[in-house]
Amino acid sequence: xxxxxxxxxxxxxxxxxxxxxxxxxxxxxxxxxxxxxxxxxxxxxxxxxxxxxxxxxxxxxxxxxxxxxxxxxxxxxxxxxxxxxxxxxxxxxxxxxxxxxxxxxxxxxxxxxxxxxxxxxxxxxxxxxxxxxxxxxxxxxxxxxxxxxxxxxxxxxxxxxxxxxxxxxxxxxxxxxxxxxxxxxxxxxxxxxxxxxxxxxxxxxxxxxxxxxxxxxxxxxxxxxxxxxxxxxxx
Amino acid sequence: xxxxxxxxxxxxxxxxxxxxxxxxxxxxxxxxxxxxxxxxxxxxxxxxxxxxxxxxxxxxxxxxxxxxxxxxxxxxxxxxxxxxxxxxxxxxxxxxxxxxxxxxxxxxxxxxxxxxxxxxxxxxxxxxxxxxxxxxxxxxxxxxxxxxxxxxxxxxxxxxxxxxxxxxxxxxxxxxxxxxxxxxxxxxxxxxxxxxxxxxxxxxxxxxxxxxxxxxxxxxxxxxxxxxxxxxxxx
DNA sequence: CGCGACATTGAGTTTATTCAAATACGGTGG
DNA sequence: CCACCGTATTTGAATAAACTCAATGTCGCG
Numbered sequence: 001x002x003x004x005x006x007x008x009x010x011x012x013x014x015x016x017x018x019x020x021x022x023x024x025x026x027x028x029x030x031x032x033x034x035x036x037x038x039x040x041x042x043x044x045x046x047x048x049x050x051x052x053x054x055x056x057x058x059x060x061x062x063x064x065x066x067x068x069x070x071x072x073x074x075x076x077x078x079x080x081x082x083x084x085x086x087x088x089x090x091x092x093x094x095x096x097x098x099x100x101x102x103x104x105x106x107x108x109x110x111x112x113x114x115x116x117x118x119x120x121x122x123x124x125x126x127x128x129x130x131x132x133x134x135x136x137x138x139x140x141x142x143x144x145x146x147x148x149x150x151x152x153x154x155x156x157x158x159x160x161x162x163x164x165x166x167x168x169x170x171x172x173x174x175x176x177x178x179x180x181x182x183x184x185x186x187x188x189x190x191x192x193x194x195x196x197x198x199x200x201x202x203x204x205x206x207x208x209x210x211x212x213x214x215x216x217x218x219x220x221x222x223x224x225x226x227x228x229x230x231x232x233x234x235x
Numbered sequence: 236x237x238x239x240x241x242x243x244x245x246x247x248x249x250x251x252x253x254x255x256x257x258x259x260x261x262x263x264x265x266x267x268x269x270x271x272x273x274x275x276x277x278x279x280x281x282x283x284x285x286x287x288x289x290x291x292x293x294x295x296x297x298x299x300x301x302x303x304x305x306x307x308x309x310x311x312x313x314x315x316x317x318x319x320x321x322x323x324x325x326x327x328x329x330x331x332x333x334x335x336x337x338x339x340x341x342x343x344x345x346x347x348x349x350x351x352x353x354x355x356x357x358x359x360x361x362x363x364x365x366x367x368x369x370x371x372x373x374x375x376x377x378x379x380x381x382x383x384x385x386x387x388x389x390x391x392x393x394x395x396x397x398x399x400x401x402x403x404x405x406x407x408x409x410x411x412x413x414x415x416x417x418x419x420x421x422x423x424x425x426x427x428x429x430x431x432x433x434x435x436x437x438x439x440x441x442x443x444x445x446x447x448x449x450x451x452x453x454x455x456x457x458x459x460x461x462x463x464x465x466x467x468x469x470x
Numbered sequence: 471c472g473c474g475a476c477a478t479t480g481a482g483t484t485t486a487t488t489c490a491a492a493t494a495c496g497g498t499g500g
Numbered sequence: 501c502c503a504c505c506g507t508a509t510t511t512g513a514a515t516a517a518a519c520t521c522a523a524t525g526t527c528g529c530g
Binding site: 421422423433434437438440441 | 508509510511
């Protein structure tokens with residue numbers, strides 16, 4: 001069990017959106033330079049260590065977050081206390097969208113790999129989207145993206161045998177990148193993503209290693225045998 | 236396997252939104268009467284029989300649908316052809332939201348109980364939402380609602396033992412209604428909702444019946460023993 | 471070096487799946 | 501109205517998969 005670290009003191013400073021290296025792929029991609037200069041509400045940047053919590057279920061955040069780098073898990077809990085990871089948030093993703101509706105956060109957002117985020121006050125996003133149809137449309141896109149992701153987790157990661165699920169998770173982790181290289185999560189987290197136990201996750205990964213479907217190049221960096229993993233994922 | 240029935244000939248006519256009995260709870264709830272009178276694009280109404288398909292994955296629909304009555308399943312398919320039901324759509328729900336982004340539909344939408352829908356052309360919704368912040372906000376709400384639902388299916392309906400999942404599904408089916416009464420789906424569909432086999436779904440339901448957790452009052456109408464189902468769902 | 475956290479492995483048990491058979495059910499046509 | 505057909509449900513038995521609980525290994529860090 002990972003201890004809860006707050007991120008109060010992780011503030012790096014005010015982001016310079018104009019010079020943002022992710023400007024192309026971020027929520028604000030379509031905005032003109034002039035618009036940024038109207039921003040009097042500053043956009044804060046944070047760096048969050050592994051195990052820290054960006055926000056918690058039920059918090060009244062009032063902020064959405066753009067992830068610049070790193071990985072977060074969105075976690076929900078069952079009445080019996082067991083956890084289920086419902087989504088991963090990665091570079092260029094946005095999380096906490098629900099706060100724009102005035103809702104409290106629906107998940108715990110916990111850092112799996114050191115993460116840099118920009119905090120966007122809801123007020124700012126609302127104002128901007130009011131007279132920026134492009135931004136507004138981008139918001140809808142993000143919502144739909146989250147929904148597609150949620151559906152994919154159901155269909156791909158919560159259906160079929162443990163071997164299939166693990167294979168599909170691995171393929172998902174490298175899909176975007178050209179590389180067939182990726183790093184893995186703690187077995188407990190993999191279990192919580194796939195709806196299987198920690199032990200089953202571990203056994204499956206261990207077996208994949210023995211079959212050279214996974215080869216560890218450097219610590220926690222794995223090369224995947226994509227064709228054979230695909231065969232497992234599909235049949 | 237249910238045969239595919241198109242709904243081409245199911246058109247009932249043009250809806251009279253002003254007199255809509257669901258006006259309060261529908262996407263257009265907050266619109267003023269005058270606005271409806273500006274609608275030159277008519278809103279068609281359809282009645283769909285069980286087993287028919289409202290839209291298919293990949294269709295370029297250009298329409299969203301408000302469900303007036305009945306139940307639809309949203310289905311996705313795995314490469315091996317097996318199906319997974321990712322959500323149910325019921326009275327006052329909207330489906331096909333993705334079409335407002337110009338995307339094709341992400342699911343097959345298949346009728347489980349005779350369903351009445353109103354078809355909203357994307358063009359109409361876009362125009363209305365342009366100068367109706369309330370409608371616009373309602374759209375966002377619907378998106379978030381779908382997302383919450385997707386997450387809940389993952390957490391509640393795809394986690395834990397078959398007994399727990401079935402119990403949670405049953406509780407979900409009566410949650411909105413005051414009654415502890417509900418009708419059940421085909422076992423094959425229940426399996427596809429819960430990520431279990433048809434046989435396991437059947438065995439579990441049969442066992443619940445023997446334990447009087449479910450009592451059939453009239454054909455396919457069941458009274459639920461909610462407290463005991465809750466016990467099963469949670470432990 | 472040794473501690474603590476995590477990963478792996480083992481053995482036994484439970485649960486779910488598979489494949490097959492039997493039963494119930496709804497609707498149709500005689 | 502009843503017999504019959506096709507479909508869905510239920511049940512059975514054997515098998516396979518995943519889970520539980522416990523022990524052992526491994527790795528990084530103080």
